[in-house]
Amino acid sequence: xxxxxxxxxxxxxxxxxxxxxxxxxxxxxxxxxxxxxxxxxxxxxxxxxxxxxxxxxxxxxxxxxxxxxxxxxxxxxxxxxxxxxxxxxxxxxxxxxxxxxxxxxxxxxxxxxxxxxxxxxxxxxxxxxxxxxxxxxxxxxxxxxxxxxxxxxxxxxxxxxxxxxxxxxxxxxxxxxxxxxxxxxxxxxxxxxxxxxxxxxxxxxxxxxxxxx
Amino acid sequence: xxxxxxxxxxxxxxxxxxxxxxxxxxxxxxxxxxxxxxxxxxxxxxxxxxxxxxxxxxxxxxxxxxxxxxxxxxxxxxxxxxxxxxxxxxxxxxxxxxxxxxxxxxxxxxxxxxxxxxxxxxxxxxxxxxxxxxxxxxxxxxxxxxxxxxxxxxxxxxxxxxxxxxxxxxxxxxxxxxxxxxxxxxxxxxxxxxxxxxxxxxxxxxxxxxxxxxxx
Amino acid sequence: xxxxxxxxxxxxxxxxxxxxxxxxxxxxxxxxxxxxxxxxxxxxxxxxxxxxxxxxxxxxxxxxxxxxxxxxxxxxxxxxxxxxxxxxxxxxxxxxxxxxxxxxxxxxxxxxxxxxxxxxxxxxxxxxxxxxxxxxxxxxxxxxxxxxxxxxxxxxxxxxxxxxxxxxxxxxxxxxxxxxxxxxxxxxxxxxxxxxxxxxxxxxxxxxxxxxxxxxxxxxxxxxxxxxxxxxxxxxxxxxxxxxxxxxxxxxxxxxxxxxxxxxxxxxxxxxxxxxxxxxx
Numbered sequence: 074x075x076x077x078x079x080x081x082x083x084x085x086x087x088x089x090x091x092x093x094x095x096x097x098x099x100x101x102x103x104x105x106x107x108x109x110x111x112x113x114x115x116x117x118x119x120x121x122x123x124x125x126x127x128x129x130x131x132x133x134x135x136x137x138x139x140x141x142x143x144x145x146x147x148x149x150x151x152x153x154x155x156x157x158x159x160x161x162x163x164x165x166x167x168x169x170x171x172x173x174x175x176x177x178x179x180x181x182x183x184x185x186x187x188x189x190x191x192x193x194x195x196x197x198x199x200x201x202x203x204x205x206x207x208x209x210x211x212x213x214x215x216x217x218x219x220x221x222x223x224x225x226x227x228x229x230x231x232x233x234x235x236x237x238x239x240x241x242x243x244x245x246x247x248x249x250x251x252x253x254x255x256x257x258x259x260x261x262x263x264x265x266x267x268x269x270x271x272x273x274x275x276x277x278x279x280x281x282x283x284x285x286x
Numbered sequence: 287x288x289x290x291x292x293x294x295x296x297x298x299x300x301x302x303x304x305x306x307x308x309x310x311x312x313x314x315x316x317x318x319x320x321x322x323x324x325x326x327x328x329x330x331x332x333x334x335x336x337x338x339x340x341x342x343x344x345x346x347x348x349x350x351x352x353x354x355x356x357x358x359x360x361x362x363x364x365x366x367x368x369x370x371x372x373x374x375x376x377x378x379x380x381x382x383x384x385x386x387x388x389x390x391x392x393x394x395x396x397x398x399x400x401x402x403x404x405x406x407x408x409x410x411x412x413x414x415x416x417x418x419x420x421x422x423x424x425x426x427x428x429x430x431x432x433x434x435x436x437x438x439x440x441x442x443x444x445x446x447x448x449x450x451x452x453x454x455x456x457x458x459x460x461x462x463x464x465x466x467x468x469x470x471x472x473x474x475x476x477x478x479x480x481x482x483x484x485x486x487x488x489x490x491x492x493x494x495x496x497x498x499x500x501x502x
Numbered sequence: 503x504x505x506x507x508x509x510x511x512x513x514x515x516x517x518x519x520x521x522x523x524x525x526x527x528x529x530x531x532x533x534x535x536x537x538x539x540x541x542x543x544x545x546x547x548x549x550x551x552x553x554x555x556x557x558x559x560x561x562x563x564x565x566x567x568x569x570x571x572x573x574x575x576x577x578x579x580x581x582x583x584x585x586x587x588x589x590x591x592x593x594x595x596x597x598x599x600x601x602x603x604x605x606x607x608x609x610x611x612x613x614x615x616x617x618x619x620x621x622x623x624x625x626x627x628x629x630x631x632x633x634x635x636x637x638x639x640x641x642x643x644x645x646x647x648x649x650x651x652x653x654x655x656x657x658x659x660x661x662x663x664x665x666x667x668x669x670x671x672x673x674x675x676x677x678x679x680x681x682x683x684x685x686x687x688x689x690x691x692x693x694x695x696x697x698x699x700x701x702x703x704x705x706x707x708x709x710x711x712x713x714x715x716x717x718x719x720x721x722x723x724x725x726x727x728x729x730x731x732x733x734x735x736x737x738x739x740x741x742x743x744x745x746x747x748x749x750x751x752x753x754x755x756x757x758x759x760x761x762x763x764x765x766x767x768x769x770x771x772x773x774x775x776x777x778x779x780x781x782x783x
Contacts, residue, residue: 131482131489133443135457140478143470147287187580188627188686192641192693193617196609202640206631221349228351232450239354252361260350260358267349 078245078255085241086262092158092227092237097220099163104170111175122171129168134226137161142233158230166223173215177208210281217274221267228263238262293472296463300476303459310377310455311442317381318441319434322388326396327418329389344386352383353447360451376448384441391433395426432496439485439492446477456480529592531556531618531696531729532577537586539572546572548753549586554729556696561732561740561761564750565776570733573750574699577731578621579612590618591696617645620695624702626682628674628689634661635670638689646693660688664718680711684718691722697729698722704736712736719743737780741765749773 110122129137138161145152152160181204189199231240242259246252328340347355356379363370370378399422407417446457454462460473530553539547547569554560562570575581577588579595588595597604598611607615629637639657642648648656661667664684674682683703690698700719704712716739723730723743734740740747740761747764749757749772757770768774 127486128482131443131486132478133446133481135444135446136474136478136481139446139457139461139470140474143464144474147469147471182627184623184625184627185629187578188623188629188689190580190616191578191619191621191623191690193613193645194641195613195645198644202644203629207629210631225349225351228353229447231353239351239357242354243357246361252357253365256354256358256362259354260346263350263354264346271345271349 077249078258081241081245082238082258082262085236085238086266088235088237089224089227089239090266092155092162092230092235093220093224095159096162096166096223096227099159100166100170100219100223101216103163103167104174107167107171108174108178111171112178126168126171129165130172134161134165135229135232137165138229138233154230154233154235157233158227158235162223162226162230165226166219169222170216170219173212173219174208177211177215178204180211181207213277214274214281217270217277221270224263224267224270287471289469289472292467292469293476296473297476299463300456300459300473300480303454303456304480306373306453307442307445307455310373310380310445310448310453311438314377314380314384314445315438315441317377318384318388318437321382321385323392325385325389326392329393330396340389344389347383348386352379352444353450355379355383356447356451372448372451372453375451376445376453379451380441380444380448384437387437388434391430391437392426395430396422398429399426429499432492432499435492435495436489439488442488443481443485528555530554530589531558531591532731533589534573534576535587535589537573537576537588538584539569539576539581540584546753547576547583550753550755552748552755554697554731557727557729559723559730559732559743559745561734561744561747562750563734563737563740563747563764563776564756568750569753570750571701574621574701574731574733577697578619578699579616590615617693618696619699620690620693620697621699621701622683622686622690622703624705626674626679626686626706628682628686630674633671633673634666634677634685637674637685638692641689642692656692657688660692661685663691663721664688665714678711679707680714683707683715687715687718687722695728697731700730700732700734702733702735704734737765737777749776751776 107122107126110118111126113119113122138158141152141161142154142157145157185203185207186199189203194202227237228239230237231243234240236244238259242255246255249255325340325344329337329344331337331340356375359370359379360372360375363375403421403425404417407421412421445455448455449458449461452458456477460470460477463473464470532552532554534550534552537547537550537552538545550569550573552573562573564570572581576583577590577595583596587597593615594604594607595612595615596607598607599605629640632640635654635657638660639653642656643650643653646653658667658670661670664687666681666684666688669677669681669685674685677685687703703719704715707715716736719732720739720743722728730743732740732744742761744761746758747761748755749764749768749770751772757764757768757773764773765777768777
């Protein structure tokens with residue numbers, strides 16, 4: 074039996090990992106755009122960014138995915154499954170990520186900005202040389218957790234029939250009817266994929282608390 | 287494209303299913319509150335196997351998808367003689383999943399208690415049970431109430447996942463209505479707007495609570 | 503208007519403008535005109551007029567909360583005055599002229615004028631993610647546009663001057679408070695400002711580390727060319743370094759003059775009370 078199911082799981086795992094990585098990259102950009110947008114001097118930008126964040130945090134990934142996949146086509150926008158999945162995952166995670174970006178940026182002590190002003194740095198130099206490098210390090214653990222949440226979120230795409238790990242498992246289960254083995258293996262696979270991230274986060278947190286900060 | 291007539295036609299049905307969504311949320315939250323506390327205490331236990339088990343459980347459950355955990359409870363347990371209804375399987379799955387998050391919240395609250403409190407309890411000869419019951423928990427839980435409130439909202443938003451194990455809450459109702467009429471737009475939009483309004487307004491309430499707690 | 507401002511004193515000539523017979527010829531490097539600053543109902547500075555001559559060392563003393571720090575922060579553009587104007591080297595700081603109208607300065611204008619000023623903070627505000635060397639060379643490189651070699655050269659020379667050439671690869675967290683403040687001084691000096699602001703540079707230090715920082719500041723003061731505004735609680739130090747001492751209380755300059763006069767013959771009662779607190783120990 075294992076000879077039959079392991080290759081299928083491998084195919085599913087590739088889709089799951091691809092989906093996670095693509096979405097993570099896009100979410101990262103969205104998080105910065107929206108995070109900075111919420112700190113913008115311009116009211117219109119702030120309102121736009123805040124609306125995006127509140128809408129996507131106020132509903133769940135599940136609802137967003139189904140809306141993008143089933144409701145958008147009625148506007149004539151028919152997205153391929155993979156794209157719909159990446160879009161839903163990254164829009165959702167980007168909204169949470171923007172909060173990480175915003176909160177770490179405002180947590181850099183005010184004295185840092187003041188010292189940068191006293192050295193006559195331009196606003197962009199202050200951000201690039203002084204604020205961001207400090208904020209980025211603080212963001213890392215939170216972004217690591219966000220990626221794990223995204224990995225877990227990818228399971229939902231099986232419900233719109235994208236052939237990820239979970240989808241493969243449900244299909245296998247309906248043909249060979251061995252739920253105990255199949256779902257146990259499935260859980261373990263997800264756990265194993267998440268391991269490098271959990272280890273990485275722990276390592277960074279350890280470095281941060283022991284390090285020069 | 288958007289039909290108000292159809293919207294009004296299906297709205298009552300979706301609203302009726304909101305009862306299931308909300309009761310699932312609260313029952314699951316109760317499960318998470320209790321199991322989360324047990325996990326926290328177990329992780330602090332001096333009995334190594336227990337603390338290791340609790341730690342492993344938290345790690346494993348936190349890092350695997352809720353959907354798959356629900357499948358496990360709903361499809362695997364019956365194989366071993368434990369058949370659960372969609373509602374029970376759903377609240378157990380959702381509750382266990384978030385108990386691992388809540389155990390972290392409790393842990394943060396407990397760790398923020400200054401060591402002097404433990405020492406004072408010892409000096410006054412409190413039993414371990416009384417130390418927890420009278421000194422530590424009463425101090426560590428109130429400050430984390432807003433965080434718990436936010437998790438309640440998160441769990442509320444996550445309930446659509448329960449539709450995957452055939453629980454007829456609002457998302458499942460919307461899916462069924464949509465597949466009947468081939469019109470998903472209105473049904474899914476109603477669900478989205480409902481979640482948005484309820485979770486946004488409750489998160490504003492939590493924020494107010496937080497401000498009030500901070501003032502004290 | 504602050505009346506006691508034009509107190510007349512006839513002491514030995516110093517670099518100070520307000521008591522210099524050549525007043526008319528020396529152009530001040532900094533001019534505060536009728537400056538006020540308030541936060542809501544709290545009036546931190548009340549109609550301050552003050553000139554600082556090029557190279558002049560001005561010490562600001564007074565109880566905490568008297569507005570000394572705010573005066574420096576306005577000049578560093580960290581805070582905006584509620585009313586009044588500040589000129590630096592003949593240029594308006596917070597205002598600029600657009601078609602004969604005085605309007606609020608934009609970031610570009612601030613950037614241009616701010617380059618004349620440097621500041622050392624009470625809490626050092628070193629950049630924790632950079633080595634000592636990078637802390638000092640980052641601004642020359644990026645703001646002055648020097649080449650990497652030039653910037654490094656300048657930074658190393660400056661760090662030698664404050665006695666920290668051996669620490670260039672350390673991170674701020676590895677230094678003592680006194681060393682951190684000396685790095686902060688080097689970081690400000692390397693930009694070669696015409697005016698340096700020291701905002702209670704030793705108040706956050708352990709008592710045994712105060713001396714090394716004061717020595718460094720004294721050495722810089724002795725070089726002469728740079729005007730300095732020193733906010734300090736170290737009266738001995740103010741007496742040694744300053745050309746002129748200003749006593750601040752409740753947002754006004756109550757009394758000013760050469761250190762000898764301020765410390766030996768304080769006129770106002772408030773200054774006498776303030777100084778007696780220091781003399782007791």
